Amino acid sequence: MMPGTYRAVRLDALTATQNADGGWGYFAGKRSWLEPTVYGLLALHGQMNQNHWKRGWDLVRSWQLPDGSWRPNEQVAEPHWSTALAVTLHCARQQYDAQFQRGVEWLLDARGEESTNLSRFLGIFVTNNIGHDRKFAGWPWLPGTTSWIEPTSHALVALKRAAPQISSSELRRRVTLAEGMILRRRCVDGGWNYGSRAALGVDLPSYPETTALALLGLQSCGEADLSQDLVRAQQLWMQCNARLGRAWLAISLRNFGVVLPEDDREPAKNDILATALEALSSPNGGHALLRPEARV
Amino acid sequence: MSGISRRGFHAAAATGLLTGCSSKPPAGPAPYTGRAAVSVLKAAAYSEDLTRLILTGLKQAGLPDVEGKRVLLKPNLVEFDNASAINTHPRVVISAFEAFRSLGALVTIGEGPGHRRDTFGLTEEAGYWQQLRTLDDHFVDLNRDDVKSIGPFLGRPNFFFPETLLAADLIVSLPKMKTHHWAGATLSMKNFFGLVPGSVYGWPKNLLHYHGIANSIVALNRRFRNTFAIVDAITGMEGNGPIQGQAKAMGALIFGRDLLAVDATCCRMMGLDPAKIEYLQSAADLGATAAGQIDQRGENPSALRTDFKLIQEFQYLRLS
Numbered sequence: 152m153m154p155g156t157y158r159a160v161r162l163d164a165l166t167a168t169q170n171a172d173g174g175w176g177y178f179a180g181k182r183s184w185l186e187p188t189v190y191g192l193l194a195l196h197g198q199m200n201q202n203h204w205k206r207g208w209d210l211v212r213s214w215q216l217p218d219g220s221w222r223p224n225e226q227v228a229e230p231h232w233s234t235a236l237a238v239t240l241h242c243a244r245q246q247y248d249a250q251f252q253r254g255v256e257w258l259l260d261a262r263g264e265e266s267t268n269l270s271r272f273l274g275i276f277v278t279n280n281i282g283h284d285r286k287f288a289g290w291p292w293l294p295g296t297t298s299w300i301e302p303t304s305h306a307l308v309a310l311k312r313a314a315p316q317i318s319s320s321e322l323r324r325r326v327t328l329a330e331g332m333i334l335r336r337r338c339v340d341g342g343w344n345y346g347s348r349a350a351l352g353v354d355l356p357s358y359p360e361t362t363a364l365a366l367l368g369l370q371s372c373g374e375a376d377l378s379q380d381l382v383r384a385q386q387l388w389m390q391c392n393a394r395l396g397r398a399w400l401a402i403s404l405r406n407f408g409v410v411l412p413e414d415d416r417e418p419a420k421n422d423i424l425a426t427a428l429e430a431l432s433s434p435n436g437g438h439a440l441l442r443p444e445a446r447v
Numbered sequence: 448m449s450g451i452s453r454r455g456f457h458a459a460a461a462t463g464l465l466t467g468c469s470s471k472p473p474a475g476p477a478p479y480t481g482r483a484a485v486s487v488l489k490a491a492a493y494s495e496d497l498t499r500l501i502l503t504g505l506k507q508a509g510l511p512d513v514e515g516k517r518v519l520l521k522p523n524l525v526e527f528d529n530a531s532a533i534n535t536h537p538r539v540v541i542s543a544f545e546a547f548r549s550l551g552a553l554v555t556i557g558e559g560p561g562h563r564r565d566t567f568g569l570t571e572e573a574g575y576w577q578q579l580r581t582l583d584d585h586f587v588d589l590n591r592d593d594v595k596s597i598g599p600f601l602g603r604p605n606f607f608f609p610e611t612l613l614a615a616d617l618i619v620s621l622p623k624m625k626t627h628h629w630a631g632a633t634l635s636m637k638n639f640f641g642l643v644p645g646s647v648y649g650w651p652k653n654l655l656h657y658h659g660i661a662n663s664i665v666a667l668n669r670r671f672r673n674t675f676a677i678v679d680a681i682t683g684m685e686g687n688g689p690i691q692g693q694a695k696a697m698g699a700l701i702f703g704r705d706l707l708a709v710d711a712t713c714c715r716m717m718g719l720d721p722a723k724i725e726y727l728q729s730a731a732d733l734g735a736t737a738a739g740q741i742d743q744r745g746e747n748p749s750a751l752r753t754d755f756k757l758i759q760e761f762q763y764l765r766l767s
Contacts (some may be wrong), residue, residue, distance in 0.1 A: 175648065177591035184646065186593075226594055227647055292649025296657055299649065303563075345562055345650055351628055351758065353691050356526075360564045393568020397593065420583050424591070438560055 173206030264296025304368030359396030707734030718754030
């Protein structure tokens with residue numbers, strides 16, 4: 152594959168599979184969801200002034216709920232973890248308006264159930280049997296449940312990108328706590344899984360995709376020495392053939408300045424999320440949009 | 448570790464006692480009094496002609512006519528470790544695929560793993576693509592399928608499930624026979640956790656843990672009744688399952704329309720007392736669990752009993 156072709160064929164595939172409503176499904180021909188739509192738009196960031204991009208953007212904007220959160224698709228009218236992705240997309244587009252503000256406020260209000268005041272109070276009396284420190288609040292997949300690595304990482308990326316636009320000590324506090332949460336849930340092998348270091352006293356292994364996302368969330372975390380984690384991430388990248396994990400690892404490693412050879416595999420047959428992430432992960436593919444200091 | 452913290456594992460990280468208490472099932476309706484057929488067939492290795500064996504098992508266990516019906520095969524894909532026996536073996540899945548296709552069914556394989564985002568990566572690592580080159584055309588990632596509400600479920604006013612699942616005429620649970628460090632055993636009923644879409648509820652599907660593992664298993668099996676089970680017990684997992692246990696040779700496939708009867712039979716083969724498995728007792732109105740209610744076909748399961756090692760906390764489950 153010629154240099155640059157890897158990204159170009161994926162961008163072509165994305166434009167060819169955009170739904171009539173402007174969004175993308177997880178798979179070609181399926182209904183639009185927020186997650187593949189945001190990643191599709193980020194991958195196509197160079198086309199922000201074109202109509203197809205604006206249609207996708209308009210769809211994302213239309214999916215914000217009155218409480219400031221975003222719904223994951225047209226069918227599910229409930230606050231969703233992918234709110235963080237919508238906030239990040241606003242930052243990538245430099246659209247810092249009322250919708251953006253409400254999204255940030257919703258994120259700052261959301262937290263894992265283990266870190267609510269009631270749970271922390273009960274935690275004084277109950278043994279925390281899986282070793283999670285409740286004061287290090289992260290974000291859950293959906294309100295009312297426990298925080299995990301992936302939604303926490305997405306929220307960190309969003310808030311760090313939003314930080315220059317938001318004068319809020321709460322934002323800085325939540326970022327610090329969430330970084331602490333991620334660092335404390337690091338697996339013994341140096342990476343991250345969904346968010347549990349061990350079960351029944353037995354160490355659990357890390358995964359490619361969650362290691363990549365945890366590192367994305369930890370970008371610009373001054374207190375952490377991530378050198379060993381980056382070594383682990385590179386090992387995982389070399390071993391990983393799965394598309395999502397490999398693409399997320401490349402995005403993360405490139406954002407940390409690690410030089411990787413460009414992949415040369417063909418695009419997935421119809422996996423839109425993988426296609427968008429692979430486009431973003433290429434050397435000039437827009438992975439920097441997920442950096443705290445990113446500029447369009 | 449207490450029974451409360453075991454049942455409320457993930458939620459306990461958040462709410463400790465609150466979750467443990469909420470997971471205690473209420474007194475259930477009257478036990479099922481009907482009968483069920485379960486077929487047990489010997490299969491020493493994955494290299495055997497499993498398609499033929501599966502066709503025999505389907506017939507013995509009373510599979511209804513599936514010609515022209517949409518059949519969803521639901522294997523158990525959790526993680527991949529080539530030194531272990533975590534997932535339903537691809538030879539079992541692909542042989543079941545071929546068997547149902549030979550009966551005229553419209554077959555889809557679907558799974559929504561609870562830990563891993565990359566379902567296709569997992570199917571590749573687990574060897575599914577080597578067994579079926581056209582898997583792309585027949586496999587649905589239930590975590591990322593389009594979804595539809597079924598209305599109130601698990602305490603939520605609207606609960607969403609994959610459309611592929613809701614459109615299926617028959618859901619065939621294809622689990623691995625394994626011990627489970629929170630539920631005691633994971634078999635055809637627990638396998639339904641993979642029907643819940645991660646794109647809505649996350650990885651892990653923490654909502655199910657908040658509701659209580661046993662309660663969620665029962666609720667899912669109460670909701671989805673158009674089922675059949677084929678349990679991969681050629682090699683199972685004992686000890687600290689469902690991920691970190693050790694491979695255990697059992698050399699059998701187990702078949703049935705009544706998932707409770709199948710799981711109860713599997714428990715007896717594993718040396719577990721089904722009367723002590725919480726979710727089987729909570730679902731006792733849904734199917735046959737007593738040995739006297741089950742018409743055993745094929746092999747005598749008692750003769751195949753091979754006690755699976757149990758972690759300390761579950762020693763009380765041992766069948767006397």
